[in-house]
Amino acid sequence: QPLKTLAQVTALAGALASFSVLAEPVEIKFSHVVAENTPKGQMALKFKALVEERLPGEYQVSVFPNSQLFGDNNELAALLLNDVQLVAPSLSKFERYTKKLQLFDLPFLFKDMAAVDKFQQSEAGQKLLNSMKRKGVVGLGYLHNGMKQFSANEPLLLPKDASGKKFRVMASDVLAAQFAAVDATAVKKPFSEVFTLLQTRAIDGQENTWSNIYSKKFFEVQSHITESNHGVLDYMVVTSNTFWKSLPGDKRKIIKEALDEAIAYGNKIAGDKNDQDRQLIIDSKRSLVVELTPEQRQAWVDAMKPVWAKFEDQIGKDVIDAAVAANQ
Ligand code: LMR
Numbered sequence: 387q388p389l390k391t392l393a394q395v396t397a398l399a400g401a402l403a404s405f406s407v408l409a410e411p412v413e414i415k416f417s418h419v420v421a422e423n424t425p426k427g428q429m430a431l432k433f434k435a436l437v438e439e440r441l442p443g444e445y446q447v448s449v450f451p452n453s454q455l456f457g458d459n460n461e462l463a464a465l466l467l468n469d470v471q472l473v474a475p476s477l478s479k480f481e482r483y484t485k486k487l488q489l490f491d492l493p494f495l496f497k498d499m500a501a502v503d504k505f506q507q508s509e510a511g512q513k514l515l516n517s518m519k520r521k522g523v524v525g526l527g528y529l530h531n532g533m534k535q536f537s538a539n540e541p542l543l544l545p546k547d548a549s550g551k552k553f554r555v556m557a558s559d560v561l562a563a564q565f566a567a568v569d570a571t572a573v574k575k576p577f578s579e580v581f582t583l584l585q586t587r588a589i590d591g592q593e594n595t596w597s598n599i600y601s602k603k604f605f606e607v608q609s610h611i612t613e614s615n616h617g618v619l620d621y622m623v624v625t626s627n628t629f630w631k632s633l634p635g636d637k638r639k640i641i642k643e644a645l646d647e648a649i650a651y652g653n654k655i656a657g658d659k660n661d662q663d664r665q666l667i668i669d670s671k672r673s674l675v676v677e678l679t680p681e682q683r684q685a686w687v688d689a690m691k692p693v694w695a696k697f698e699d700q701i702g703k704d705v706i707d708a709a710v711a712a713n714q
Contacts, residue, residue: 419453429529433447458557465626468629478555479556480518481557483517502530518624522628533616535596540609542612553590553591564693581602596659
C-alpha cells in the first residue's frame with residue numbers, strides 16, 4: 387500500500403526517528419593513560435569485546451588509551467562529572483579520595499604479586515573497594531600490573547646512589563616519602579610527561595613496571611634499571627555511583643560479569659607481559675638491567691621501610707597487618 391498523505395509520511399518519519407534514537411547504543415567510555423600493549427590496555431579491549439558481544443546494539447564501549455581523552459590530572463574528576471564512565475588509575479592516584487589506599491605504596495610491603503593478589507581478594511582487601519563510596523567513586527575490582535623497578539642514568543645499587551637525584555613519582559605522599567628516605571627529591575608528575583622529563587634530563591629517574599618502562603620507551607632514555615621489585619603498581623577499576631546506579635539492574639549484572647572476566651584476563655597476562663618486556667629491554671641493550679645482591683637489597687629495605695610508621699595512622703594498622711599477613 388503506497389503512502390498517500392503528507393500526514394502519513396510525517397508519521398512514518400517520526401516513528402523512524404524515534405526508533406533510531408531508541409536504537410542508539412549507550413556509550414561507555416573507558417579512559418586510561420597507558421599503551422594498549424599493557425595489562426590495562428589489553429583488559430580494556432577485552433571488556434569492550436565482551437560487552438559488545440553480550441549486549442549488541444545496546445551498549446558500546448569506547449576505549450581511549452595513552453591519556454588521549456583524560457590524563458592523571460583529570461580522569462577522576464571527569465568520572466564524577468560522568469564525562470567518562472570507567473577509569474582504572476593506579477592505586478597510588480586516589481589520595482584525594484581516600485588515604486586508605488596509600489597502603490599499596492608502602493615500600494617493600496608485599497614480597498611478590500601472589501601476596502598482592504592474596505591480600506586484594508581477602509576481606510580486608512575487598513573492603514577497600516568501598517573506601518571512596520562517600521565521594522561517589524565505586525570500586526569494581528583490582529587489576530594487576532606488577533612490581534616496580536627503579537631506573538636512572540647511573541646504576542642504583544645502594545640507597546646512597548639515589549641521594550641528591552630527582553625522581554618522578556605518581557601523585558602519592560608515600561612515594562614522595564620513600565624517595566625522601568634516601569635523600570632523593572620526588573616530583574609528582576603525570577604519566578604522560580615522564581618520557582620527556584627523562585629525555586630532557588629534567589629528572590634523573592623514575593620507578594615503574596617493566597611493561598610501562600617498555601611500552602613508553604623509558605628504557606631508551608635511562609641507562610640503568612635496578613631490578614628492585616620494591617613496590618607494587620596495581621589498579622582499581624572504578625566507576626561513578628551516578629553512572630552505575632543509572633544502569634538497569636539486568637544490564638548492570640551483564641556489564642559487571644564482563645568486567646570481572648576482563649579483569650581476570652588482564653590479571654592472567656600481567657605476569658607474562660612484564661617478564662616478556664623485561665627480556666625485550668635486556669635484549670635491546672639500550673639500558674642495563676642491574677640485579678641487587680641480598681645485602682644491597684636489604685640496604686634499600688632498611689632505608690625505606692621507616693616510611694611505614696609515618697602513614698600508619700592514616701592507613702590503619704589493622705589494614706597494614708592484614709597486608710603483611712598475605713606474605714605468609
Ligand atoms: C604511572 O603513572 O607511572 C602509572 O600509574 C601508569 C599506569 O597507569 O600504569
